[in-house]
Amino acid sequence: DYYASRGLGDVYKRQVFTVCNLAYIGKALTLADSLFTATGNKLNIFIIDRKNEEVTNKKEITNICKITWIEDCAVPDFKRLSFKYDVIELTTSLKPFIAKKLLNEAQKVIFFDPDVMVFNSLSGILSELDSHSVLLTPHYFVPKTDTEINDMQLMRFGFHNLGFFAVNNNEESQKFLDWWWNRCSAECFIDAQYGIFTDQKWLDVATGFFSFIHTSFNAGFNVAYWNLDQRNISKKDDTFYVNSDSPLVFFHFSSFNFQNPEEVSYRYYSLGNNSKEILGLLGKKYYDCLKQYNLMFSDVKYSFDYMSDGKTYVNPVLRRAYASIIDEFTPSANPFDMNGDVARFARKNHLFGKKNEKYKALGYRELKDSSTRRKINIVFCFLRFLLRIMGPNNFMNLSRLFVYLSSYQRVGNLWKK
Numbered sequence: 001d002y003y004a005s006r007g008l009g010d011v012y013k014r015q016v017f018t019v020c021n022l023a024y025i026g027k028a029l030t031l032a033d034s035l036f037t038a039t040g041n042k043l044n045i046f047i048i049d050r051k052n053e054e055v056t057n058k059k060e061i062t063n064i065c066k067i068t069w070i071e072d073c074a075v076p077d078f079k080r081l082s083f084k085y086d087v088i089e090l091t092t093s094l095k096p097f098i099a100k101k102l103l104n105e106a107q108k109v110i111f112f113d114p115d116v117m118v119f120n121s122l123s124g125i126l127s128e129l130d131s132h133s134v135l136l137t138p139h140y141f142v143p144k145t146d147t148e149i150n151d152m153q154l155m156r157f158g159f160h161n162l163g164f165f166a167v168n169n170n171e172e173s174q175k176f177l178d179w180w181w182n183r184c185s186a187e188c189f190i191d192a193q194y195g196i197f198t199d200q201k202w203l204d205v206a207t208g209f210f211s212f213i214h215t216s217f218n219a220g221f222n223v224a225y226w227n228l229d230q231r232n233i234s235k236k237d238d239t240f241y242v243n244s245d246s247p248l249v250f251f252h253f254s255s256f257n258f259q260n261p262e263e264v265s266y267r268y269y270s271l272g273n274n275s276k277e278i279l280g281l282l283g284k285k286y287y288d289c290l291k292q293y294n295l296m297f298s299d300v301k302y303s304f305d306y307m308s309d310g311k312t313y314v315n316p317v318l319r320r321a322y323a324s325i326i327d328e329f330t331p332s333a334n335p336f337d338m339n340g341d342v343a344r345f346a347r348k349n350h351l352f353g354k355k356n357e358k359y360k361a362l363g364y365r366e367l368k369d370s371s372t373r374r375k376i377n378i379v380f381c382f383l384r385f386l387l388r389i390m391g392p393n394n395f396m397n398l399s400r401l402f403v404y405l406s407s408y409q410r411v412g413n414l415w416k417k
Contacts, residue, residue: 014126015106017044017098019091020114021302022052026294028114032065033289038118042066046073046098048082048091050303058296070094073101076185082304083335083342084323084409085188086316090304092162092198093188096181103169103177113163115254117286119240120247124218125166132214133172136160136203140227141217148268149226156192158200160215163252164222172212180206189320193403194410219243224252225265228279229272235281253286261287305358307338315359318351320408321415328417348416 016035020028025047032043043065047055051069055061075081075097082090095111102109108129110122128135139161144150167173183202190198207213219242223231233248234241240248257266262280271279305314314336322335322342329335335342346352362372387395405411 013106014041014108014110014122015044015102016041016110016112016122017046017102018112018114018116019046019048019094019098021087021091022047022049022055022297022300023302024114025055025297026290029061029065029293029296030286030290031112031114031116031118033293034118035112036064038120039122041122044068044102046070046094048087048094048304049300052297052300055297073098077331079334079336080326080331081185083314084319084326086190086319087302087304089188089190089198092200093184095162095165095199096177096184099165099167100174100177100181103167103174107169108166109169110166111164112250113252113254115256116163116250116252117289118250120220120249122249124220124247124249125216128214128216128218129166129168133168133170133212134176134210134214135166136162136213136215137164137222138215138217139224140230141219142230144229147229147270149270157197158204160200160203161222161224161252162198162200162203163224163254164250172210176206176210176213179209189323189407189409191407191409194407218246218249220246220249222250222252223248224254225267225269226254228264228274229270232273233275233278233282235278240278240282251282251286253283256286256290257283258287304336306336307343308334308336309338311356312338312352313356313358315351315353317408318346321345321349321351323409324412325415325417345415345417 018028018031025045028043028045032045035041035043045065046068048070051071055067061067070078075094081093085093099109099111108126110125112118125135138159139154140149145152167177180199180202184199187196188198189196195201203213207215219231223233223242231242232244234244242248253264255265255267257263259266261283262276264279264283306312307314322329322345325345329341329345333340333342337343386398390398405414408414
């Protein structure tokens with residue numbers, strides 16, 4: 001133990017945590033397993049879902065982690081937050097609130113995304129926290145302009161990757177967490193066209209306000225597919241190293257390729273000077289641990305995706321519409337109530353889907369699908385027709401209007417009340 005070896009006692013004890021819904025518990029337990037193996041620390045898993053006692057009854061879970069249900073955390077206006085935010089937005093928004101809660105019982109608090117695996121001691125992180133109040137890591141170290149993962153994406157999603165952060169318990173970090181929680185509770189949407197991407201983009205602003213925030217360029221922290229072209233991984237005996245001499249502390253298995261684990265991620269990325277064989281060992285190590293836990297609750301529906309009847313789906317448009325006029329609803333009212341004001345508002349504006357189908361976001365992978373391409377080409381034909389009728393100046397203004405309307409939570413006058 002880092003602190004015990006220095007005779008510093010319990011006053012310097014640390015807490016490590018992650019956040020996830022029940023469907024992601026397998027990944028969180030894989031993180032817990034790796035953390036316990038590497039450091040002896042139990043992981044605090046905060047489950048952003050309604051209580052399911054089956055989870056806490058499993059011994060293989062409680063031996064390596066501590067489970068806390070978000071409903072037991074006294075989050076202010078939690079019902080409103082869980083209705084206006086989708087699962088990604090909600091889990092990320094709560095990170096500063098939970099970090100501050102843990103600082104009530106710890107000197108240092110470390111956060112990892114659930115899809116992280118710890119490979120080595122956290123002593124490097126703890127050492128940097130000795131002289132810094134807040135610790136962050138960048139997506140990558142050297143500017144990139146001519147690759148698919150480049151500086152333009154950092155403009156959309158943020159310079160720092162918030163799959164990791166750490167805080168020291170002092171007045172500075174408390175002030176920072178209060179500010180961050182204030183911003184996340186109000187604006188933690190996936191809304192890149194407005195310069196907001198969950199909790200992450202706020203940290204680009206924070207570094208201008210809080211000079212004590214430290215960006216660590218330790219090559220062994222937060223290694224992921226998006227920075228492998230700048231980090232060369234090697235293996236000596238049973239230890240992985242980054243750029244020859246930095247021990248690999250933790251790897252962020254974002255977009256992990258379950259079908260081909262040795263490829264690490266299903267997204268496109270540059271290998272750089274990395275060996276496919278070494279990366280394959282990393283991917284296999286993660287997969288072998290993950291498969292022990294991944295099927296545990298993978299088929300459980302996210303409980304805050306449904307109204308009180310357990311069947312009616314809360315779709316993204318309804319969430320944004322609710323957020324746009326949230327102050328017009330009674331604060332103490334339950335927005336999930338099928339007989340409440342929010343449900344009546346949804347019916348009046350046809351915001352409940354007819355088939356009650358779950359929303360699936362389309363991304364770059366779907367663009368390769370021929371049927372999707374045909375649909376997009378139809379939209380392009382329609383837009384060309386509009387351009388011809390309206391002329392370029394009006395078309396430009398219409399395009400800007402589309403951007404504005406895409407953020408429904410800012411357009412309260414769009415809805416019948």
